[in-house]
Amino acid sequence: MKAARFALLASLLLGAPAIHPAQAQMDPGWDAKREAELQALDKVTARITILKLQLNQPITFGTLRITVRACNARPPEEVADAAAWLEVQDTRNDSGGKPVFQGWMFANAPGIAMLEHPVYDLRVLECR
DSSP: OOHHHHHHHHHHHHEEEEOOOTSSSSTSSSSSSSSSEEHHHHHTEEEEEEEEEETTOOEETTEEEOOOOOOOETTSSOOOOOEEEEEEEEOOSHHHOEEEEEEEESSOOOOTOOOOOEEEEEEEEEEE
């Protein structure tokens, strides 16, 4: 369980290509969930919004279009953590959306893989 998470974290740190959730084998230490809770920050207004997203149902926050493809949580008997596979596009100058983030974000390690955007910030809070 820890080895799989370590391998994923190491690949992120070393710049290896991210594993798409459809290609990844489910680690038995994670439970698949259907809903993700994200914290979205608008850096211009300093407003924080809690977003609840269903899998594969895109929502809009400002100029971002956010889609959660997978959301996994640790079982209740383990230390709480959540990991979500996000696809984020910015529609500001392109109605089709310019990709600005694609990959796993971890609730307990937000600095490992984060959205780098001048106006918005996203953070995974939990998976339900």
